[in-house]
Amino acid sequence: MKILVCIKQVPDKDARLVLDDAGRGIVQADLNWEVNESDRYAVETGLRLKQTLGQGEVVVCTLGPDRARKALNTALAMGADRGIHLSDPDYRGGDPMTVARVLAAVARSEQAELVLCGTRSDDEGYGQTPILLAGLLDRPAVFLTMGVEVQDGSLKVIRELEAGRQEESIVPLPAVLAIQSGIYEVRYTSLKGIMAAKRKKVTQPTPTELGLSSDQIGGTGQRIEVLSMAPPEAGGHCEFIEADKPDVAARELVEKLRREAKVI
Amino acid sequence: MSKKILVVVEHEEGKIRRGSLEALAAARQLAEAWGGQVIGAVAADQATSLAEEFARRGADQVVALEHPALARYTPDGYRQAIAGLIEEIAPEWVLMAHTYLAQDMLPLVSAASGAPVLSDCVGVEIDGERAVFLRQPYDAKFVARTVDNGPAPHFATLQSGAFPADDLPENHGGTVSTHAVEIDAAALRREVLEVREVGDRTVDLSASEVVVAGGRGLGSKEKFDELVGSLAQALGAAIGASRPVVDSEWLPHAHQIGSSGQAITPKLYVALGISGAIQHVVGIRGAQCIVAINRDKEAPIFNEATYGIVGDVAEVVPALVAAIEEARAQ
Numbered sequence: 001m002k003i004l005v006c007i008k009q010v011p012d013k014d015a016r017l018v019l020d021d022a023g024r025g026i027v028q029a030d031l032n033w034e035v036n037e038s039d040r041y042a043v044e045t046g047l048r049l050k051q052t053l054g055q056g057e058v059v060v061c062t063l064g065p066d067r068a069r070k071a072l073n074t075a076l077a078m079g080a081d082r083g084i085h086l087s088d089p090d091y092r093g094g095d096p097m098t099v100a101r102v103l104a105a106v107a108r109s110e111q112a113e114l115v116l117c118g119t120r121s122d123d124e125g126y127g128q129t130p131i132l133l134a135g136l137l138d139r140p141a142v143f144l145t146m147g148v149e150v151q152d153g154s155l156k157v158i159r160e161l162e163a164g165r166q167e168e169s170i171v172p173l174p175a176v177l178a179i180q181s182g183i184y185e186v187r188y189t190s191l192k193g194i195m196a197a198k199r200k201k202v203t204q205p206t207p208t209e210l211g212l213s214s215d216q217i218g219g220t221g222q223r224i225e226v227l228s229m230a231p232p233e234a235g236g237h238c239e240f241i242e243a244d245k246p247d248v249a250a251r252e253l254v255e256k257l258r259r260e261a262k263v264i
Numbered sequence: 265m266s267k268k269i270l271v272v273v274e275h276e277e278g279k280i281r282r283g284s285l286e287a288l289a290a291a292r293q294l295a296e297a298w299g300g301q302v303i304g305a306v307a308a309d310q311a312t313s314l315a316e317e318f319a320r321r322g323a324d325q326v327v328a329l330e331h332p333a334l335a336r337y338t339p340d341g342y343r344q345a346i347a348g349l350i351e352e353i354a355p356e357w358v359l360m361a362h363t364y365l366a367q368d369m370l371p372l373v374s375a376a377s378g379a380p381v382l383s384d385c386v387g388v389e390i391d392g393e394r395a396v397f398l399r400q401p402y403d404a405k406f407v408a409r410t411v412d413n414g415p416a417p418h419f420a421t422l423q424s425g426a427f428p429a430d431d432l433p434e435n436h437g438g439t440v441s442t443h444a445v446e447i448d449a450a451a452l453r454r455e456v457l458e459v460r461e462v463g464d465r466t467v468d469l470s471a472s473e474v475v476v477a478g479g480r481g482l483g484s485k486e487k488f489d490e491l492v493g494s495l496a497q498a499l500g501a502a503i504g505a506s507r508p509v510v511d512s513e514w515l516p517h518a519h520q521i522g523s524s525g526q527a528i529t530p531k532l533y534v535a536l537g538i539s540g541a542i543q544h545v546v547g548i549r550g551a552q553c554i555v556a557i558n559r560d561k562e563a564p565i566f567n568e569a570t571y572g573i574v575g576d577v578a579e580v581v582p583a584l585v586a587a588i589e590e591a592r593a594q
Contacts, residue, residue, distance in 0.1 A: 017402055026402070096371075097380040119367075124401045126383050128371040135375025140453035141339070143368040156457075160524055162364055164517070166462045170455040182511035223414035224380055227396060229406045231562075238556070238569040249573050250583035253555065254591050256571060261553040263532040264474070264499065264588070 001056040001150070001173075003046045004112035005080065006103050006130075007039035009064050009071035010123040024226050035071045038118030042179040043075045044186045045148060046116050053150060057081045061106055063091050063099055069202070076197035077189035083202035084110075090207050093219030100132035102217055105210040107137060114155075115176045119144055130178035141176040142169070146183055267300035270355035270417075271323065272346055274365055275306065275314055280321075283361025285429035287422050288322050290388060291359050292432075295324075297390040303327065303353060304438075307345045309335035312442055319438030328442040333449055339369040340452045345445045347373050355417050357395065362421035364523075374419040382410055382420040384542070395420075403541055404564040424523075424546045467518035469502050474532045475551075477504035477521055479544075481537025481558060482577060485514040491581045492536060498588045504528065506544045522547040536577045540565025557581070 011017060012032035020027050035043075046058040060075040062068045063086040072083040084106060091102055107115050115137075120127035134141030146166060147158030159167040160180050207214055214220055241256070243249035257264045269291040274281045291302045304323035306315045311328035319326045329345040350358065350373070358373070360366040362384045374381050387398035389409070397420050399408045412418045469475055476499060478492040488509065496503050504521040505514065521528055522544040529550035536557050538544060545568055548554060556569035557580050566572045573580055 011402075013403075017405055019406070026406075095380050097375070097378060100375070122403060125399075125403070126380070127367055128381050128383055131368065131371035132375045132380065135372040141368075141372070142454070144364060159368070160364070161459065162523055163527075164462055164520075164525060165459060167459045168457045170457065172453055182507070223378075223412050224382065225411050225413050227409040227411060229401070229408045232400070232404065232407050232564070232567060238566045238572045240566075240572045240574065242574075246575060246579045246583035247586065249575065250580060250587040251590070253571055253573060253584065254587040257532065257553070257555070258591060261532070261570065263553045 001049070001053060001114060002110060002112045003049060003056060003058045003114045003116060004107055004110055005039075005042050005046045005058060005060045005075065006115065006117045006133075007043060007060060007062050007071055007075060008036045008118070008121050008123075009033045009062060009068040010036045010121055013037075013122065019229060019231075023228050023230065025229065033067055033070065035074050036118055036121050036123075038120060038179060038181045040118075040186045041181050041183050042116040042118050043078055043080060044184050045145075045177075045179050047079045047187070048184060049114070049148070049150065059084060059110060059112065061103065062086065063102060065092065072202060073194075073197050074189060076200045076202075077193040078187055079193060080200075082200050085202050085204050087204050088206050090214045090218050090220075093222060094217060095222040095224035096126045096129045096132055097223060098217045098221040100129050100136055101221070102207075102210070102212060103129070103133050104136040105212050106205070107133070109205070109210055113174045115139075117176070117178050119178045119180050130176055134176035137174075137176065139174050139176050140171045141178065142171060143178045144180045145177045146180050148177060267295070267298045267356040268353055269294050269300055269302050270350065270353065270358045271302060271304050272358065272360045272366075272370070273304055273306045273314065273318055274361060274363060275308065278314070280314060280317060281361065281363070282429065283363055283422070283424055284318075285321060285432060286424070286427040287359045287361050288318070289429045289432055290422050290427040291357070292322055293388060293427075294357060294390070294395055298393070300356070301325065302438075303355065305329055305346060305349055307334045307342055312440065315440045315442070319440050320433070320435055322432045322436045323438045324436075325438055326440050328440060329445045330442060331445050331447045333447045333452060334445075336456060337365060338452050338454050338456065339372055340454065341447055342369050343372045344447050344451065347376060348445060349443075350417055358417050358419045360421050362423050366421045370419060370421065377417065379412065379414055379417065379419055382412055382418070384423050385420050386423050386426040400542070403539065404567075405562060423542065425549055462517075467502070467516075469504055469519070469521065469526050469528045469530075472502035472528065472530050474499050474501035475504050475521075475528055475530045476501040476534045476536065477506065477538060478509060478536045479506040479538030480508040480512075481539065482509075483537075485512070487578065488514045491577055494585050495534065495536070495581050498585045499532070499534070501532075501534070506538050506541070535565050535569070536581065538565050539563045540568060
């Protein structure tokens with residue numbers, strides 16, 4: 001089975017983010033970048049499926065500038081077989097729909113039977129690219145996948161529901177799954193894996209090669225526009241207890257919890 | 265022609281989910297600004313009584329979309345029913361609560377017309393003929409004013425609690441019509457085998473008066489056990505955790521607080537090293553008093569907190585335990 005895993009490179013979770021001068025995005029220079037959390041679980045899921053089936057290919061794909069190559073390298077070092085780097089400037093910018101169009105073109109040209117994505121990126125957090133992609137490909141999809149196995153040529157999928165419940169279902173292939181964080185333990189990259197990754201093939205298809213016209217993708221094709229971005233208004237009512245020493249702060253807090261809030 | 269705002273209603277065990285009433289509240293805001301009309305859609309095998317309720321609560325018109333295959337949720341069933349209605353009524357906006365169901369299904373509907381979804385919105389501004397929705401990218405470190413520049417229909421999902429449903433009418437008097445929809449049964453590709461409760465339900469945090477929870481910021485299972493454990497003991501509190509802690513197996517899922525875990529309503533909730541991702545925050549909004557201790561002053565948890573201490577949990581917690589014991593001894 002050919003499995004396409006779509007990943008995104010996002011700023012490190014603990015990164016200090018600064019608004020850019022236009023106030024519509026963040027300053028990207030000097031940030032540390034990592035593979036988006038749920039996408040790492042998607043890579044892991046792809047590798048485990050291939051392992052269980054004993055055959056197949058795991059192709060990992062990312063859309064982003066040169067730096068995003070590092071995200072591909074991480075997935076290749078984990079064990080993915082080859083990479084696709086959508087680095088053409090025409091791909092950039094855009095919104096979840098333009099990204100889904102590009103990924104749909106890749107899925108078609110690769111004839112991938114199964115497409116795996118994370119559920120939600122930790123940066124813009126639209127949380128819909130995999131389902132848009134399924135809509136464009138006219139394939140069934142499951143959001144928040146917490147378990148998957150191949151059974152008689154179909155997928156048996158566990159979907160997370162709210163309040164600690166799960167739905168178990170059968171989904172025919174070809175399909176798209178959005179993988180939830182925590183589905184499996186994600187493997188570490190070994191030195192051997194990192195060395196092997198250097199020899200793996202990474203291609204950079206252009207929009208033309210994928211049959212995409214530039215008005216459908218990237219900044220030209222996008223519908224969503226961020227007019228402005230700002231830190232949240234200090235939400236407000238949090239009373240910060242500011243004391244130099246922890247014991248002073250602790251005493252003050254306990255006093256407030258007893259006398260003001262009357263909760264202890 | 266007056267603008268139509270369509271609200272897709274989510275229901276469970278014969279009840280309208282609270283989030284759908286909040287979506288109705290948001291839709292009323294848009295409709296009132298534009299002199300428009302709020303239309304509800306309820307998909308079920310028998311949808312009329314829910315449709316009537318939604319019409320009483322503020323929808324001007326509610327369509328009961330009925331078919332035996334809609335007795336339980338499937339993405340393809342809902343997609344077909346709702347896509348058909350959208351084509352028929354041509355709404356300006358389609359709104360839903362930002363729930364797991366909406367995320368599983370709504371982009372399938374929107375993709376058909378090339379539209380993305382303005383997802384997980386926390387507010388809206390009316391700017392003439394357009395609606396500017398507020399989103400919280402980068403784990404709520406920012407608020408982004410966001411528009412969809414494409415043609416109608418536009419799609420948005422709304423974060424739980426962002427549009428309070430408290431002021432909805434009780435007897436609005438909207439009309440109800442029942443549509444027998446056509447569903448292509450062969451196109452229902454997801455065959456649901458069962459819906460089940462998972463994990464142990466042995467830990468019920470919903471009844472606890474005091475809950476102490478820890479997050480990824482505690483660094484390790486050992487630190488979690490030591491710091492959360494000692495403070496919980498001093499306060500006589502139950503122990504909770506954010507999702508990353510459970511994913512790292514520091515604590516079983518039964519302790520998880522948030523959208524995929526438990527919702528709690530204690531008198532006092534203490535969050536140690538929890539950044540405050542929205543998935544966690546929706547589970548603690550019922551707490552009377554929230555204390556957050558985190559070394560990052562920008563952490564979104566402080567937006568929810570009553571009291572905050574910016575500092576290293578490893579230093580603050582032992583001091584807090586000592587201060588509690590000191591106060592008790594007095």
